[in-house]
Amino acid sequence: MTGRRIGVVVCQCGGNISDYVDTEKVRREIEKEGDVAVAKVEMFACSDAAQQATIQDIKDKKLDGVVVCSCSPKLHTATFRAMASRAGLNPYEYTQVNLREQCSWAHTHDKDAATEKGIKLVRAGVAKTRLSEPLTRIRVDTVPQAVVIGAGVAGLRSALALSDLGISVHLVEKSSKAGGQVARWGTLFPNDRTGSELVDRLVHEVSSRENIVLYLNSELVGKEGRVGDFTVKIRTGTADTITLEVGAIVVATGFDPYTPKQGEFGFGLPGVITLPEFKELLAQHPNPIVYQGRPIRSVAYVYCVGSRGPTNEEGNHTYCSRYCCSATSHLATVVSGLDPSVRQFHLFRDIRTYGKYEHLYETALRRGSVYLRFTEEDPPTVARDTGGLVVKVHDRLLAGEEVEIRPDLVVLVTGMVARENDALTRALKIPVGQDGFYREVHVKLRPVETVVDGVFIVGAAQGPKNVAESVQSALASVSKSAALLMKGYVDLDPLVARVDPSLCVWCDECTKACPYGAISEVEYGDKHVAEVNSVLCKGEGACVPVCPKQAVSVRGYTNEQILSMIDALAKEAA
Amino acid sequence: MKVDSGFLHTLHLGGEFDANLCMNCGTCTALCPLGIELMPRKLFRRVLLGDKESVVGQSETIFSCLLCRMCESNCPAGIHIAENVRSLRTYLNHEVYGLAEA
Numbered sequence: 001m002t003g004r005r006i007g008v009v010v011c012q013c014g015g016n017i018s019d020y021v022d023t024e025k026v027r028r029e030i031e032k033e034g035d036v037a038v039a040k041v042e043m044f045a046c047s048d049a050a051q052q053a054t055i056q057d058i059k060d061k062k063l064d065g066v067v068v069c070s071c072s073p074k075l076h077t078a079t080f081r082a083m084a085s086r087a088g089l090n091p092y093e094y095t096q097v098n099l100r101e102q103c104s105w106a107h108t109h110d111k112d113a114a115t116e117k118g119i120k121l122v123r124a125g126v127a128k129t130r131l132s133e134p135l136t137r138i139r140v141d142t143v144p145q146a147v148v149i150g151a152g153v154a155g156l157r158s159a160l161a162l163s164d165l166g167i168s169v170h171l172v173e174k175s176s177k178a179g180g181q182v183a184r185w186g187t188l189f190p191n192d193r194t195g196s197e198l199v200d201r202l203v204h205e206v207s208s209r210e211n212i213v214l215y216l217n218s219e220l221v222g223k224e225g226r227v228g229d230f231t232v233k234i235r236t237g238t239a240d241t242i243t244l245e246v247g248a249i250v251v252a253t254g255f256d257p258y259t260p261k262q263g264e265f266g267f268g269l270p271g272v273i274t275l276p277e278f279k280e281l282l283a284q285h286p287n288p289i290v291y292q293g294r295p296i297r298s299v300a301y302v303y304c305v306g307s308r309g310p311t312n313e314e315g316n317h318t319y320c321s322r323y324c325c326s327a328t329s330h331l332a333t334v335v336s337g338l339d340p341s342v343r344q345f346h347l348f349r350d351i352r353t354y355g356k357y358e359h360l361y362e363t364a365l366r367r368g369s370v371y372l373r374f375t376e377e378d379p380p381t382v383a384r385d386t387g388g389l390v391v392k393v394h395d396r397l398l399a400g401e402e403v404e405i406r407p408d409l410v411v412l413v414t415g416m417v418a419r420e421n422d423a424l425t426r427a428l429k430i431p432v433g434q435d436g437f438y439r440e441v442h443v444k445l446r447p448v449e450t451v452v453d454g455v456f457i458v459g460a461a462q463g464p465k466n467v468a469e470s471v472q473s474a475l476a477s478v479s480k481s482a483a484l485l486m487k488g489y490v491d492l493d494p495l496v497a498r499v500d501p502s503l504c505v506w507c508d509e510c511t512k513a514c515p516y517g518a519i520s521e522v523e524y525g526d527k528h529v530a531e532v533n534s535v536l537c538k539g540e541g542a543c544v545p546v547c548p549k550q551a552v553s554v555r556g557y558t559n560e561q562i563l564s565m566i567d568a569l570a571k572e573a574a
Numbered sequence: 575m576k577v578d579s580g581f582l583h584t585l586h587l588g589g590e591f592d593a594n595l596c597m598n599c600g601t602c603t604a605l606c607p608l609g610i611e612l613m614p615r616k617l618f619r620r621v622l623l624g625d626k627e628s629v630v631g632q633s634e635t636i637f638s639c640l641l642c643r644m645c646e647s648n649c650p651a652g653i654h655i656a657e658n659v660r661s662l663r664t665y666l667n668h669e670v671y672g673l674a675e676a
Contacts, residue, residue, distance in 0.1 A: 298579040343579045343624070365594050368582075370622050397598045397619055398575070405577040 002130050005037040007063040008122065009054055011045035011070035013100055020104040022115040026069070029119045033126055037061050045070045051083045058087035065089075065129040069097040069122050090134035092494065092556060097125035120569050127568035131561045137491040140535050142228030143247040144485050147172060149220055149424065152180020154459025154470040155252035156202040159212050161478040162250075167485055168211040170244055172218045172234055178203045180254055182467060185276065186283030189330035189360055189466075194283065198467070223249070223427050224517070226535065227454030228490040248454050248481040251438060252474065253424065255416040255460035258306030258317065265302050265412050266382030271389050274305075274414045275324060279331065287338045291409055296342060299335065300391045300407040301328050302380055303348040307415035310376065319435050321415025323466040326357040328413050329364040336367040345405050346371045347380045347393050372396075372403060382410050416464040430455055437463045448477040456480055495556040496537035497544070503551035504529035510543035510552055519543060581624040584669065591661045593618035595651040602645035602655060610635055614645060614655050621662070633666050 010027050012018035023041045031039040038061050042050040045068050057063060066089065068080050073096040081091035099118050107114035146162050148155045151173035159169040177183075179199035187194050206212050217237030224231045228247045235241050257276045260267035267274075271291065273281070281291060289296040303325065309316030325348070332344050346369055353361040365371065373396040374380055380393035391405040418436030425432060430450045433439040438457040441449045448456045456477035459470035484490060499510070501524040510530050511519045518536035521528050530552070532543075541554045553559050585591050593614070602614050613635055620628040629636070639659050646655040667673040 341583060343582070345577070345623075362595070368594055372623075395619075395623075398616070401575055403575050403577060403623060406579070 002035055004035040004065055004130050005061065005063050006035050006065040006067060006126055006129050007054065007057050007061065008036055008039040008067045008126065009045045009050070009069065010039065010041045010122070011050075011068065011099065012041060012043050013070060013104075014044055017070070017099050017104040020108050020111055020114045021099060021118040022111065023118075025115055026099075026118050026122055030122050030126065033123060035130055036126060037063055046076055046079055051079075055083060055087040058084070058089050063089065065093045065095070065132055067095045067097060067122065067125040067129050069099045069118070069125065071100040072098050072102075092135035093129070093132050095125045095129045095132065097121050120571070123568040123571060124565040127564040128561045131558065131564060132556070135494040135555055138494055138496070138534055139489050139491050140226075140228060141489055142485050142487070143230075143245045144168065144488075145170065145244070145246045146248040146250060146481055146485065147220065147230075147232055147234075147244060147246045148250040148252055150174070150180070150252035150254055150459075150461070151178035151203075151206075151214065151216075152252060152254045152459065152470075153182050153199065153202065153467055154254070154461075154474040155180070155250070156199070156206055157471045158250050158252055158458060158474040158478055160202065160205055160209070161475055162481060163206075163209045163211050165478070165482050165486065166211070167247075167482065169209075169213070170234070170246065171206065171212055171214045172220055173214065173216050174219055174253075176217050176237075178206070178214060178216070181257070181276070184283065185279045186286075187330075187334055189326050190357060192334075196283075220249075220424060220427060223429075226492070226538075227452075228484060229535075230454065247485040248456065249428065250474075250477050250481065251424075251428065251430070251450075251455065251457045251461050252459045253419055253421055253461040255437075255464065256419050258321075258414040258417045260305055260412055260414060265305055265380070266384065266389070266410060267412060269382070269384045269389070269410075271384070271408065272382060272410045272412065274412050275328060275331075276414070278409070278411045279327075282331070282334060282338075289335065289338060289342065294408065296408045298343040298345070298405075298407040299409045299411055300345045300347060300382075300389075300405050301332070301411045301413050302382065302391075303328065303346065303413045305412040305414045306417065308349065308376075317415065317417060317435065319464065320352060321464040322352070322469070323464060324413045324415050325352045326354075326360050326466065328411075329353055329357075329360040329369075332364040332369045333360065333367055336364075336369070340367065343407075344369045345391075345407065347374055347391070348372070349374060349376060416460055419461075421461075428452065428455055430457070435463070437461065448473055448480055454484060492535065493539065494534070495539040495554060496534040497532045497539060497541065497552055497554050498534075499530045499532055500551045500553075501529040501531075503549045505549055505551075506530060507548060509546040509548065513542040513546045515540075515542060575620070575623065575625050575628070578624040578626045581626045581629075582622070585621065585661065585665050591621065591658050593622055593653050593655075593658055596622075596653055597651055599650060601648050601650060605644045605648055607642060607644060608638065608640060610638065613639060614653075614658065617662075618653075618658065621658075629662060630666070630670055633670065636662050636666065 008030050010023045027039045027041050077096050084091045084094040103118050145168040147170045148159045149172050159171045162169045182195040183199040185195035219235050221235045222233035230246050232244050262268045266272040307321040311318050383390050394400045395403045431439045440447050458473045458477045506528040516536050518533045519530050522531040543552045641656045643656050
């Protein structure tokens with residue numbers, strides 16, 4: 001007995017827990033524990049009503065610690081910490097016990113054993129809470145500057161919008177020219193402006209801003225620090241490495257166009273080119289349309305090249321690249337606008353001119369484009385004989401009859417693939433999804449944030465996007481960056497390491513173990529000891545086991561707390 | 575079926591053939607009082623693809639159409655079916671039967 005007054009809420013999760021764990025039995029057992037002032041069962045502990053009841057208990061019963069036994073801490077720790085705060089309890093006096101992912105869902109075959117395990121898990125949670133202490137979040141100032149990596153449409157637009165808000169921007173571009181892929185692409189849907197016009201306007205605007213610095217031929221090579229105050233290293237065109245202090249990092253590194261494999265739909269044959277190549281060709285030699293000295297009278301487009309591949313083959317790009325159906329249908333209207341007599345055949349799987357772009361498909365149809373649908377199992381073939389290119393496809397609207405087309409040009413409608421950014425990915429430590437693109441925290445609710453606080457992903461670096469969508473995500477990242485930087489401070493989790501200077505003998509082991517350079521040597525009385533910079537510390541605890549004097553511990557996870565939890569887990573049921 | 579890219583161009587000389595928005599729903603075929611199976615749904619698809627041979631091969635059917643426009647007034651894509659049949663007839667008269675222009 002410690003004299004603590006701990007409240008315990010056992011959540012049923014609407015059956016997710018209570019179908020396999022006898023929550024009432026857990027409650028009865030926990031009620032018998034010392035220091036437990038109240039133990040209740042709730043259908044949904046996270047519901048407003050249940051939270052309100054718990055807040056009332058905290059106030060009425062003067063609780064100084066709360067344990068909610070529900071789902072994964074990843075899901076609801078923040079919820080219940082906030083609940084504790086609203087009740088006037090320090091949020092770090094709250095402990096979450098995972099009765100769902102780590103108990104009921106894992107042991108659906110054995111209700112008795114699941115209940116036994118549940119009781120032990122809750123006992124451990126109570127044991128930890130007995131030794132909990134109030135903690136205060138660490139408030140640190142943020143640097144009102146951002147670095148944007150990549151000066152394509154997304155990067156340029158991010159930089160401008162940050163600049164609008166008074167945030168200084170360092171815009172870092174790997175190549176020798178700002179503008180990215182879009183600059184080379186001639187007219188773009190939906191409003192027929194050219195990519196170079198669009199990009200020139202942005203670049204011109206960027207160059208007129210005093211608070212944007214553009215670094216060409218430059219790369220980010222290192223990142224240290226933490227959200228709100230990163231130190232990044234940029235290797236510039238002159239091979240110098242400069243160091244910048246920034247509060248946020250926006251990754252706008254874009255995509256690569258898919259390059260078909262040799263022989264894939266005839267790739268490599270004369271007259272077989274990709275969508276970006278055709279767009280560049282039209283941008284350079286619009287009228288008459290000539291390819292390698294020959295006028296183009298007919299074009300066959302093969303859609304979904306390098307996109308929507310079958311999932312059963314390793315290395316396939318299984319996703320839809322989003323922009324290509326609209327871009328190709330738009331391109332067909334550009335071609336028919338230049339020369340209405342050019343015959344255009346679209347060999348497609350599904351047309352996805354979604355949202356506002358459906359009219360592109362209809363306009364292409366109206367102007368004489370013929371669409372022929374094929375299935376994934378029965379793709380068209382592209383070959384070349386003495387008469388030129390031969391494309392064969394089974395047309396669904398002619399009941400699968402083989403249609404043989406002899407076009408002057410075959411355009412492979414290639415999608416987007418993730419860029420090789422290994423060095424950058426390592427420097428930023430941000431996760432990459434199975435498709436190779438950078439991964440967001442939550443696809444719907446947190447689409448531009450990464451698991452690394454203060455590092456945002458925008459545009460096609462996050463996944464295939466058209467220009468409009470890239471700009472949307474660019475502006476979303478600006479609002480997230482501004483929310484961080486304009487407040488002027490950020491509150492960090494106080495669950496960081498600390499050193500007891502009376503025990504420390506400065507053996508240097510913890511300094512070597514720390515991956516963040518957060519520990520340094522300081523004088524303490526007449527000896528030297530280790531000291532943790534709690535702003536740099538991430539609380540991951542590499543320093544704890546290496547200390548020979550047990551002088552280091554992580555707040556919220558002290559050695560005493562962990563040992564008491566082990567004791568509680570090992571205790572036999574009464 | 576072999577696509578003849580120039581076919582539609584020649585066809586256009588005989589009038590405005592336009593079945594671009596046809597979605598092959600088959601309303602036309604279902605409503606045809608003569609029960610002409612091929613017309614206009616499949617025939618127009620072949621014309622759009624430039625299947626000259628099938629047009630020549632179907633000349634009997636093309637001329638048996640009554641031009642009653644039952645199909646046309648019910649076409650959800652608003653295709654001028656009767657006009658299209660006329661331009662096919664003009665094409666056949668000129669290019670296949672060698673008849674002089676009226």
